[in-house]
Amino acid sequence: MSGARQGLGDMAVQAVLGIAQELFGEADHDGLLRVRFAQAHVLISGRLDTWDAWEDLDVGVKSLIGRLLRVRHNELASLRRFLDASRRVCAAPNSPFRLPDGVAPYDADHASPMHGQQPLVFARRLIEAMEVEHARQRAPVAAADGGVWEFGGRERAQVTLPDGFKTPGVSPVVITTAPYLGEFPVTCKELIAITAELDRAWGGPAWREGVMASILAGLRDGDGLPIEELLLAAGRMNLLNAPTGVGKTVLMRVLGIAAARAGVPITLVARDIDDAHAVRDALDGDIARLSWPRDRPECVLLLSPRRMHEKALLAAELGIWERVDRLGYGCTLASFVTSGPVPAPGGEPCGSITRPPKGDGWNSGSGGGRSCCPWRGVCGRHAPARAAGSADILVTYHHYLARGQMPVPVSIDGMDLDRASVLEVVMRRCPLVVIDEIDQFQDVLVQTSTQELVLAAKNQTAGPLPLAQTGHS
Numbered sequence: 001m002s003g004a005r006q007g008l009g010d011m012a013v014q015a016v017l018g019i020a021q022e023l024f025g026e027a028d029h030d031g032l033l034r035v036r037f038a039q040a041h042v043l044i045s046g047r048l049d050t051w052d053a054w055e056d057l058d059v060g061v062k063s064l065i066g067r068l069l070r071v072r073h074n075e076l077a078s079l080r081r082f083l084d085a086s087r088r089v090c091a092a093p094n095s096p097f098r099l100p101d102g103v104a105p106y107d108a109d110h111a112s113p114m115h116g117q118q119p120l121v122f123a124r125r126l127i128e129a130m131e132v133e134h135a136r137q138r139a140p141v142a143a144a145d146g147g148v149w150e151f152g153g154r155e156r157a158q159v160t161l162p163d164g165f166k167t168p169g170v171s172p173v174v175i176t177t178a179p180y181l182g183e184f185p186v187t188c189k190e191l192i193a194i195t196a197e198l199d200r201a202w203g204g205p206a207w208r209e210g211v212m213a214s215i216l217a218g219l220r221d222g223d224g225l226p227i228e229e230l231l232l233a234a235g236r237m238n239l240l241n242a243p244t245g246v247g248k249t250v251l252m253r254v255l256g257i258a259a260a261r262a263g264v265p266i267t268l269v270a271r272d273i274d275d276a277h278a279v280r281d282a283l284d285g286d287i288a289r290l291s292w293p294r295d296r297p298e299c300v301l302l303l304s305p306r307r308m309h310e311k312a313l314l315a316a317e318l319g320i321w322e323r324v325d326r327l328g329y330g331c332t333l334a335s336f337v338t339s340g341p342v343p344a345p346g347g348e349p350c351g352s353i354t355r356p357p358k359g360d361g362w363n364s365g366s367g368g369g370r371s372c373c374p375w376r377g378v379c380g381r382h383a384p385a386r387a388a389g390s391a392d393i394l395v396t397y398h399h400y401l402a403r404g405q406m407p408v409p410v411s412i413d414g415m416d417l418d419r420a421s422v423l424e425v426v427m428r429r430c431p432l433v434v435i436d437e438i439d440q441f442q443d444v445l446v447q448t449s450t451q452e453l454v455l456a457a458k459n460q461t462a463g464p465l466p467l468a469q470t471g472h473s
């Protein structure tokens with residue numbers, strides 16, 4: 001582990017102990033304030049759903065915890081790792097928290113604050129320092145200029161860009177965090193009216209209004225009563241259960257239209273990439289037929305660039321030419337390859353090409369001087385990612401939301417990063433996220449984001465189970 005990573009980990013422990021001091025700190029029988037590691041772990045694990053008081057917590061404190069979760073190491077979500085880290089950090093000389101006297105460090109379950117500051121001010125300063133370090137480690141790499149570059153795995157390829165080559169520049173995609181939205185209520189009447197409007201706009205058999213009326217008539221609230229509006233509230237998951245084939249996909253698309261009309265960015269998450277294509281194309285067709293008081297909303301499919309070529313070929317086979325135009329791209333860098341294999345479609349080295357090592361041949365040694373492809377900011381391969389910064393409706397799918405990384409630099413609220421997770425971009429841009437088949441999404445999250453799992457058994461807890469990560473995107 002590098003010094004910088006170690007620094008971030010220690011700062012995360014101290015910051016969460018500061019927040020826990022504010023929220024849960026209690027005096028022992030000698031009047032000494034103590035902060036329990038188990039309570040701090042609830043915060044840093046992100047399992048805030050297990051804490052009853054979370055819903056009513058001040059928005060500013062919630063936001064501070066969110067900022068900490070964004071930059072802390074994932075391993076601190078593990079109770080065992082967090083306990084190890086907390087005991088080590090609090091046992092260090094000059095630590096802002098001290099372990100209790102008379103207890104072996106490996107047995108300590110709490111610490112006492114020694115920093116003498118207002119706990120949230122203490123935590124906020126640490127989190128700000130973490131954010132600066134986090135961004136420094138992810139600073140955008142420069143675009144390659146003239147000369148020789150290389151890329152590839154075992155079989156390296158060489159690219160020669162002309163001397164004096166002027167890079168087109170790689171501007172980051174500007175992502176602005178949406179303002180807090182406490183709730184988004186939409187009445188059943190409004191949803192049915194949109195479907196009636198769509199029926200009129202499309203002509204032909206008027207089936208949408210009936211489907212929507214039927215699904216809404218069957219919905220019940222938590223008390224078993226019929227509903228008159230869907231109230232999407234911030235912070236918690238609003239679950240809608242309905243059998244397959246009753247029109248949930250239509251409801252999803254109509255919610256997209258209702259949000260766009262209200263000027264609220266929304267993300268629709270389909271089960272897989274093919275469903276996401278279908279949702280995006282159907283919604284784009286709907287949007288084109290409706291009238292809009294202001295500009296027509298932009299609906300963008302956010303998908304892994306690795307899959308674009310494959311899906312463009314499939315669309316060509318099916319004769320869906322609009323999709324071919326949208327997904328097809330050519331790799332300009334490939335035309336500058338002077339030795340070795342050209343990049344395989346889907347595996348282009350957009351974010352990383354390096355100077356070959358000086359000395360005895362470009363194919364030996366570790367090389368250096370990492371840059372990105374000079375066409376990364378204008379290439380068609382990254383058009384969907386670039387559009388994500390301004391689209392009114394984003395459409396994506398489970399795996400990409402869970403594991404995807406933006407393939408282009410982003411500027412998040414003014415902070416430039418070489419890459420950010422798709423999940424972060426979605427959560428910052430869109431106050432509303434509608435996920436189809438949420439149980440399958442949770443399954444994807446567990447499969448792709450978990451390194452260990454603690455299983456509960458009757459009257460006991462099984463030990464942590466190590467899990468292997470899978471590599472879908």
Ligand code: SF4
Binds near residue numbers: 330331332
């Ligand atoms: S950004 Fe475009 S041109 Fe550059 S390597 Fe990637 S696909 Fe090729």
